[in-house]
Amino acid sequence: MNLIKPIAIAFLLPGLFQLSQATPTTMFEESRSILRVDTLSWESPLPFDHEVKIGKLENGFQYFIRKNVEPKDRVTMYLATKVGSILETEEELGLAHFMEHMNFNGLKHFPKNELVNYLQSAGVRFGSDLNAYTGFDQTVYQLPIPSDDPELLKNGLQVMRDWAQDALLADEEIDKERGVVLEEMRGGRGAQQRMRDQYLPVMLNNSLYSSRLPIGTEEVIRNFSHEVLRNFYQKWYRPDLQALIIVGDIDVATMESEVRRLFGDLKSPENPTERVKHKVPLLDKNQFIAVTDPEMTYSLGQISIKHPEEKVETVRDFRRSILKSVYNNMLNARLSELSQSANPPFIQANVGIGGFLAGLDAYTAFFVAKPNEFENGFKAMVRELERVQKYGFTETEFGRAIVAIQKNNETAYIERDKKKSDSYVNRYLNFYLEDNPALSNEDSYKLYNQLLPTLTLKEVEEIGKEFYVDTNRDVIIMAPDKEKESLPDEQHVNAWFAEVEREEITAYDDKVSDLPLLSRDPQTGNVASAKDIATIEAKELTLSNGVKVVLKPTTFKNDEILISAFSPGGTSLYSDSDYFSAAQAASLVNSSGVGQLNTIELRKYMTGKNVNISPFIGERSEGVSGYSDKEGLNTAFELIYGYFTEPRIEDDIFQSIITRSLSMISNQESDPNFVFRKAILESLYNGSIRRTPVSEEGIKQIDKERALAIYKERFADASDFVFTIVGSFTEEEIKPYLEHYLAALPVSDRKEQAKDLGLYEPKQGFEKVVRKGQEEKANVMLTYYGDYIYDEMENLNMNALEGVLSIKLIERLREDESGVYGTGARASTSKQPKNRYSFTVSFGTGVDRYESLIASALDEINKVKQNGPLASDLEKFKIEQKRQLELSLKENKFWMGQISGAYQRGEDPTYINRYLDDLNKISVESVKEVANKYLQEDRLFKFILLPDEK
Known part of the structure; x- marks a missing residue:
């Protein structure tokens, strides 16, 4: 519960659209030659990346192909089209974006919804992998797929070819997609959209851009004729406005040959419409x-x-x-x-x-x-x-x-x-x-x-x-x-x-300290014992002061070292009267300086250092987390030692955070989503201050001195801390820092465990309707809560249930009933302080449809309970898990989570080696059993947000 959170608005324009703006490209052949940077003059054109194969077909279609083996056995393909909402006429408002949707609803080689079905069967995730976006001046389609399967690679290229010019645009599919786009439009409505409609003409100088938002208008989306969309597609989806970008673990020459074969027959209209380059004019006025x-x-x-x-x-x-x-x-x-x-x-x-x-x-x-x-x-x-x-x-x-x-x-x-290949694609x-x-x-x-x-x-x-x-x-x-x-x-x-x-403004005074970070040099300890965790190529060390350190050196990055540590306890050990001070203690310390440097001095001291270390105090644990490169390791461990032994909460920082926090929450009751979330939490946890959003009263209860005292108590004894360090280091390189800093941390050998606060959801489900908001839309959360059997197979089956139900909910609520833009299931399980689970289905829709869609969602749940999931859907889940694991095993963050999480929960850190064997044990019957065990009607909580009563 961090009080100060940056408001998600960099500047108004990027925050509005989250889309890039495109302009027609210039030819790049002239800058293609490999130039020596040290021979360039000021007026020399910037050299183009010589490591990518580029080309242009006779029809104008362009391509960029590059071999890159991060990640291995993967390729990312993007189809970029210089077609966006700025090209629309008044009768076409929103059709560039609508066309993007239709490219997922029937292609020449993948009729109806076969595209999504086929790619899911190959482990590609709809939404997070397979996706697209539309802007003012462009529409971009993305497909990251495995490259180690020749058939899949061939079909992936075919998808890109179909996207370029072979959408089927069947009448029935167009009409079904109207509802989906209208729900996407409805979901975006609210305060930001209403204000945007007023200030956009000013921001965009009343140019055409101010009336060409990609989402379009409800009137056009509801009523456009099929032929208007088809004409838009034929007019603008043409090779001279398209490029294919392919980066990944591929053979470039083979890929280029296939691109030339597949895309060489793309056709342009006989008399192509000019692609006008629109501008926002300067008005020379304020x-x-x-x-x-x-x-x-x-x-x-x-x-x-x-x-x-x-x-x-x-x-x-x-x-x-x-x-x-x-x-x-x-x-x-x-x-x-x-x-x-x-x-x-x-x-x-x-x-x-x-x-x-x-x-x-x-x-x-x-x-x-x-x-x-x-x-x-x-x-x-x-x-x-x-x-x-x-x-x-x-x-x-x-x-x-x-x-x-x-x-x-x-x-x-x-x-x-x-x-990563994605960075080259971009x-x-x-x-x-x-x-x-x-x-x-x-x-x-x-x-x-x-x-x-x-x-x-x-x-x-x-x-x-x-x-x-x-x-x-x-x-x-x-x-x-x-x-x-x-x-x-x-x-x-x-x-x-x-x-x-x-005003008489004075010059800025740049205050920089020459003091070292720490006031004293730590007393070096040593490594007392070590044991190998060979099957995951890790090692557990115990230092002379009792601190445990788990090391996993990797080669996934050349210079990235992740550090995390935890100890049991957290805010659970403090009374409600101390709760707010305890909950904010680490954040206040982290926002202040440390050691001999105050906040401003520390920020300046950290300039040019690729290091970040932050303390935390959660409900059941406290610790530190962060990252460093090799050059910054000494600073990283200085910070760790400082946060244990020389923490501070500065008066100015404390007052600043309290003042800004009170300001930020002063109008939160105006936000329908906040009111909805607050009502849910209050109804589930009887208004416990530990489970409801922070209030003005809660902020005012934060006591600076008490917060610092609690922080010091939590970090006074390092003997029960477990540090996990993952990344590009060797044991020999890291060991001096462990001995000099971690082995010198203070210890008192106290024995602590987090407390069970007894904050659990009611045993009997209920329905709660919250009314707040001006827009005619409904948000629905259907959640099951209860006790759980926490073990490896149960967790896997629960994850499988989440996966197969998400597939079915998208098929039913979005594709068949056109009632939602996004939906899905989410499972969550916990081992401590008690084995518990939650399982949630959520979606947004119109106020006239939420009841029927709730019935449809519950019907899909009941089908799984009665018959189990479809075997094909379960296979989609399994292949997705396998494909994602291939990538995850090469990520430092994944291993940090696996190892640190296992130690926190008292589990086997090598379980990942058995994961695929257990995954193969999941069956239609085992998922059906889990569904019946946990998705029981009397444990269902229905939370519904509706607009204010008129």
């Missing part, structure tokens, strides 16, 4: 709009200053893009520092110079205001922008920003041979769709190394002055209805700009 909504939970102000787009095509352009990054880095560090003051002027703030949309870049600054303190927050943000305009940055700030970029460059280069996708650079790993590394030393502080400051101007400036305000009267109009905002500009 704009203002303030919008409110009763369900908005915070006030946000954004300043967006638009500029002509600066394409990154030459070495000089690339250098200029780095200057912008340095500016963003330094200014955001200052805003972060300001937000951590005792009485912060805003909850959070951010500034960035970057791309905007349709031929424009933007200087964008936003802040989230405290309730009824919009003016204070606005002026504080503008004051920081003016401070930079008047005094610039310090050399020490500049130095840290350069070091941070250098470190990122080094890290990326070190991991170049471990880079590189070439952005090149094709947006003309972004596609540098090779070597060229990128060398360019950064050669350009960073040439940057000057003066140039960075000039960048800010170029972009922070008072022309083409939009001010957009979003706020709750209840703050409407306190919001400014345009005249007030202009007056605030002028007032801040006239």
Whole structure:
């Protein structure tokens, strides 16, 4: 229950669409030659990645093919089409996105729903693997599949070919999909959408983009004729607007031959419609709009200053893009520092110079205001922008920003041979769709190394002055209805700009400490004993102070080391009166400095270090978790030792977190989803403060001194801690740190176990309807709770039940009944403090359909209980599990979870070696048995969110 959580709004535009904007590509053949970076001039075009095979067919279709063995036996294919909602006419609004849906509902070689069925049978997950998205200027289809099966690889290419030009678009399938798209549209409705509809014309300067949101309009989706969609498809799905990107564990020459064979016969219309490149025009004036909504939970102000787009095509352009990054880095560090003051002027703030949309870049600054303190927050943000305009940055700030970029460059280069295929796909996708650079790993590394030393502080400051101007400036305000009267109009905002500009602003004082992190050097211990866990190539060490350390060296990354530790106890050991202080203790310590460095000094000290260590206190355990590279190991272990022996909660940080937390929750009761969640938790746990969202009263109960005392109690005895370390190290390399830091941790050999708080759901299910919200939509959660038999086979069968039911729910509720956009089942089991389970089916739909869809969902559950799952669905689950395990076994995070979790639960850490054998033991009958055991009618809780009664 962390109080401060960043609000998920980087800047308004990216937050709105979560889609990239595309522009027609330029030809890349001229920059194709392999160039030596050290011979390039400022005006040299950026060299294209020479490690990818590129080509263009006679019909205009382009391809990018690259061999990459991370992950092994996998290939990722993307079909990029320069077809988006901007191309729609008034009668076609939403059809680019609708067409994306239809490419999953009947292709030449995969009629009706056979595409999803076939790929699921091969272990490909619909939604997380097999997917697509539509933006203003593009539609992109993605398919990651195994490459070790020739038949599957062949059919995967056939899918891409069918997507390009062979959708069937049957009348019946079109009409069925209308309901799905309408439910997707309904699910997106709420405060953000209602306000967006008001401010979008201002943000997009009343251009065509402001009336071409990809989701379209309800009227068109309900009523368009079949021929209108078919005409849109025939007009725009053509080879001169398409490219195929293939990256993975493949033979490039063979793949290129197949692409040429399959895609060479794609046809364009005899008289193709011109693909117009639309722009958002600059108006050479300032704009203002303030919008409110009763369900908005915070006030946000954004300043967006638009500029002509600066394409990154030459070495000089690339250098200029780095200057912008340095500016963003330094200014955001200052805003972060300001937000951590005792009485912060805003909850959070951010500034960035970057791309905007349709031929424009933007200087964008936003802040989230405290309730009824919009003016204070606005002026504080503008004051920081003016401070930079008047005094610039310090050399020490500049130095840290350069070091941070250098470190990122080094890290990326070190991991170049471990880079996942998806990252390469995105590189070439952005090149094709947006003309972004596609540098090779070597060229990128060398360019950064050669350009960073040439940057000057003066140039960075000039960048800010170029972009922070008072022309083409939009001010957009979003706020709750209840703050409407306190919001400014345009005249007030202009007056605030002028007032801040006239203020006597002082220069920034960059406070940096020369002190070492720790006040004293730890007293080195030693390794007392060791035992091999040979079957998973791990080793368990016991240190001289009783601390256990489990080591698993890997080669999955070249320089990634994950660290996690736990000890039993947590907040369960504290009374309700201490609960809020206990629950926030680790977060408060983590937000403060440690050892001899305060918060600001620590942040600066960590610049250029690829290290992060954070303490935590959960309900049943406490510990630390984080990561490091080899270079940062000493710092990582210093932090661990510091969080055990020299923790602190700073007064300013405490006051800042309390102030911002109270501000963030002040309007949460306006959010229908919050009200729904709160009502569910209160009804399940009798209003226990440990199970309900934090309130103003709870925040005010947090006591700084008590929180620090509880934290120190939790970390006073390391003897029952188990550390797990996974990654790119050897035992010889890590052992000195274990002995010097972990073996020196304090111990008292106390014996503790977490308490059973008795917080369990009622034995008898019930129905609870919550009414909150303006939109005519319903959210449904059907959940079973109860006692459970926790063991390996039971857990596997429960997971299988989740998998097969999810397949059936999508088939029934989405594909057959067109009643939902997304649905699925989710199983959760726990071993401690008591064997328990929950099993949930959830979906959103219209208020007129939720009852019938609940009946349909329960009918699918009853079918499994009566007959067991279909054998074909169970096989889909098994192959998906096998295919995912192949990938997971090569991930450090997976092994960290497996080993640390096993030690926490007192289980065998080598179980993963038996997993596939157990997976094969699952049968139709065993899943049926589990369904009947746990999905009992009297344990069903129905939670339904409906809109306010009219």
